Amino acid sequence: EADIYQTPRYLVIGTGKKITLECSQTMGHDKMYWYQQDPGMELHLIHYSYGVNSTEKGDLSSESTVSRIRTEHFPLTLESARPSHTSQYLCASSPPNVQGPNEKLFFGSGTQLSVL
Amino acid sequence: DAKTTQPPSMDCAEGRAANLPCNHSTISGNEYVYWYRQIHSQGPQYIIHGLKNNETNEMASLIITEDRKSSTLILPHATLRDTAVYYCIVYAGGTSYGKLTFGQGTILTVHP
Numbered sequence: 001e002a003d004i005y006q007t008p009r010y011l012v013i014g015t016g017k018k019i020t021l022e023c024s025q026t027m028g029h030d031k032m033y034w035y036q037q038d039p040g041m042e043l044h045l046i047h048y049s050y051g052v053n054s055t056e057k058g059d060l061s062s063e064s065t066v067s068r069i070r071t072e073h074f075p076l077t078l079e080s081a082r083p084s085h086t087s088q089y090l091c092a093s094s095p096p097n098v099q100g101p102n103e104k105l106f107f108g109s110g111t112q113l114s115v116l
Numbered sequence: 117d118a119k120t121t122q123p124p125s126m127d128c129a130e131g132r133a134a135n136l137p138c139n140h141s142t143i144s145g146n147e148y149v150y151w152y153r154q155i156h157s158q159g160p161q162y163i164i165h166g167l168k169n170n171e172t173n174e175m176a177s178l179i180i181t182e183d184r185k186s187s188t189l190i191l192p193h194a195t196l197r198d199t200a201v202y203y204c205i206v207y208a209g210g211t212s213y214g215k216l217t218f219g220q221g222t223i224l225t226v227h228p
Contacts, residue, residue, distance in 0.1 A: 035218075043160070043218035059217075090159045105152075105216060107159025 003027060006091050006108035013081055014116050021076045021111045023091030030096040032074040033105065034058070034066060037088045049074055081115040088112050120204045125223040128198075134191040136222050138204030141185040147208045149180060150216070151189045153200040160203065160218065163189065194226045 004025040013019055023032070034047040035058075045058030049068040063085070064078050074093075078085055092105040121139040128134040140149065150165040164171055164178045166187075171178040177190040191198055203221040 040220075042220055045216075088157075092159065104162045104165075105160070107161070110157070110159050112157070 004091060004093055004106055004108040006089075006111050008111060009109065010112045010114075012114045012116065015080075015082055017081050019078050019081055019113070021089055021091075021113070023074045023076070023108060024072050025093045025106075026072060027093065027095065027106075028071065029093035029106070030071065031094045031103075032068070033092040033094075034064075034074070034076050035090040035092065036060060036062065037090060037110075039088075043090065047076065081113075083115045086113060086115050120206055120219055122202070122204050122219065122222045124220065125225070128191075128194045128224060128226050130196055130226055130228050131193055134194040134198065134224055134226070136189040136191075136202050136204075136224060137186065138189070139186045140204070140206045143184050143206050144208070147206045149178065149184075149187045150205040150207055151176070151178065152203045152205065152216075152218070153198075154203070154221070155197075155200040163202075194224075196226050196228065198224065199226045200224060 007022045030051045032049045035043040036046050037043045044060035046060050046062040047058055047066040049055050052068055055066050055068055064076050066076050068074055088110050090110045091108045094103050094105050148165050148167050151163040152160040153163055154160040164173055164176050166178045166180055180187045201221040201223050203218050205216050207216055
């Protein structure tokens, strides 16, 4: 089992606030991902990174931004939260030197964000 | 990546085998079949994957038909803790590695 941590677990915040969702992993994984999931719905990839200083947008457009200054850390930021940002945000990582079909994703427990 | 089709929900009695089907009729030769599950309010958890041979690990078995157009995930002795959403994903890696497409999955309910 990979150790991947997300904080906070739950966040309730007012409209217009700036927020940062934290994601850290201690397994030395080079690839990291952010997914967004509404209740009972599919997961959508919103950001990914293949290593330090690498960030890419995913398949679902998102107003959030990410950074990857350290291998173990991949925070997601919303500059001005809105009710439409209410969702669950899931962070994942996968190990180095494993690409393609044998790659496995390890997920954190998620952050449930509610914007009032 | 090929799309998959799964039943929206299934029930299983505790202690019995749970057999979860998945159709992937447009799968191409280099695509693997992956299974993940998501227990309520948690992140998805990897279960198993395979290309064309049947696979078994400590969690489950994966049976892939000879034409590779469908597969079945088998939980041999389901427990209440196996209640979750099960996702079948086909994935080839390459330039899209890591970018798995999670559909709506199958909600498996294990009852006493």
